[in-house]
Amino acid sequence: MAQSVSFQLKASPNLAFVFDTFNKYQQGITQYNALQLNVEAVGTQWDLYVGTSTQTPGYWDVGQTYASLYGNPSPPSDLLQIRVTNINRTTQTGSAFVPVPDIANPLYLIGGSLNPDATTPCATPGTATNTEESYLTSPSCYKFDVDYKLLPGLGYRAGQYNLRVDFWIVADL
Amino acid sequence: MKKRILLAAAVAASFFTFSESKAQTLNDQEYVAVTMDLQGILELDMTTNSQVDFVFNSIQKYQVGITNYNATRLEVNSTVPWDLYAQPLTQYWTQQVQYGDGTNAQAQLPSEILQLQVIQPNSAAGKTAGTDLDFNTFIGLSSNGGANVASLTPSVNTQYLAGMFGQGTNMSYAPGTATQSPLLNKFLVHYRIKPGIPANFPDLTSQYPSVSTATFTETAPYAAPGFYDLQIVYTLTEDL
Numbered sequence: 001m002a003q004s005v006s007f008q009l010k011a012s013p014n015l016a017f018v019f020d021t022f023n024k025y026q027q028g029i030t031q032y033n034a035l036q037l038n039v040e041a042v043g044t045q046w047d048l049y050v051g052t053s054t055q056t057p058g059y060w061d062v063g064q065t066y067a068s069l070y071g072n073p074s075p076p077s078d079l080l081q082i083r084v085t086n087i088n089r090t091t092q093t094g095s096a097f098v099p100v101p102d103i104a105n106p107l108y109l110i111g112g113s114l115n116p117d118a119t120t121p122c123a124t125p126g127t128a129t130n131t132e133e134s135y136l137t138s139p140s141c142y143k144f145d146v147d148y149k150l151l152p153g154l155g156y157r158a159g160q161y162n163l164r165v166d167f168w169i170v171a172d173l
Numbered sequence: 174m175k176k177r178i179l180l181a182a183a184v185a186a187s188f189f190t191f192s193e194s195k196a197q198t199l200n201d202q203e204y205v206a207v208t209m210d211l212q213g214i215l216e217l218d219m220t221t222n223s224q225v226d227f228v229f230n231s232i233q234k235y236q237v238g239i240t241n242y243n244a245t246r247l248e249v250n251s252t253v254p255w256d257l258y259a260q261p262l263t264q265y266w267t268q269q270v271q272y273g274d275g276t277n278a279q280a281q282l283p284s285e286i287l288q289l290q291v292i293q294p295n296s297a298a299g300k301t302a303g304t305d306l307d308f309n310t311f312i313g314l315s316s317n318g319g320a321n322v323a324s325l326t327p328s329v330n331t332q333y334l335a336g337m338f339g340q341g342t343n344m345s346y347a348p349g350t351a352t353q354s355p356l357l358n359k360f361l362v363h364y365r366i367k368p369g370i371p372a373n374f375p376d377l378t379s380q381y382p383s384v385s386t387a388t389f390t391e392t393a394p395y396a397a398p399g400f401y402d403l404q405i406v407y408t409l410t411e412d413l
Binding site for chain 1: 199200201202203204205206207208209210211212213214216250252253254342345348349350412
């Protein structure tokens, strides 16, 4: 039997956080349901993890800085926080926002770096479901809503910064 | 013939195995591009009345002067390093009305007769006492002979409430808000005018002797009675 894991991403793959008021700097910007991940695993259990990719691991890529020469020009990429949830709340991060680390040391949402993990079916709410199934048949465990939050504070140099968030699903063999 | 069939079956089986392994997808990725745009924001709020009046209608007020404490309250919110300075709009006070004929009196009064003191003191680390000008003690608002009025860019002769002329982390105040760091981002300004009798402004003589000498001459040794006004411009700027 063929084994495969895949997911689809719904909503825009580009997210912009524009800090143009003090309230945004101090309270941060949260983008709810910025995207949805639809998982489909056939013939294998699976892991799901996330991390950031930048030229200098752990720091945002600098698109451009504005006129100021002062302030920290290297914001750490884990300023970006993420919350991944589904109906059955199966992600290991729970419902809290957590910093997104570099992809070299990723954040596991389902499973872990050891293979294989214990098999946990969708019938067990509140646990990290990792069995083969599809978002089409079990959306409560296989559809993930992703929220993002960014709270930079005032210490960083004004400018435009970029990074990429990578979501990986791998067969947990 | 049987051998051929077995061989064909083996070949077919190997193709089947190959096509099955091709169908396996053991991982998949999705990418999201994230942009963070940190825009520079500078806000200066004055939360007090924009007009401060000095009415000299008694001998005591002429002699002792009038001090308006905490007359202006300024609050700074900034996401970038910043400086705050004050300049007069004009070199001289504008005389709106003159009382009497003004014989032997000077109607052109310099901005320096208005003294300011700012709480909290300017604490820029790079300041040199006596060189970099501030309002840490009562001092006349200098127009530097017209070279430091609000229509002109600041210079080494500009008086700073926060920061100083020049660029650098030790010459500016760090990003912050009035709520988070009131000792650095909130300012109270006292104003004082002391005309003296005769009204030749004794503090002007001590603080700006050359201005005093040029203003109060033998033919015009004191200020003409009248109604005068002067605008002060507070400027918040990024430490560029």
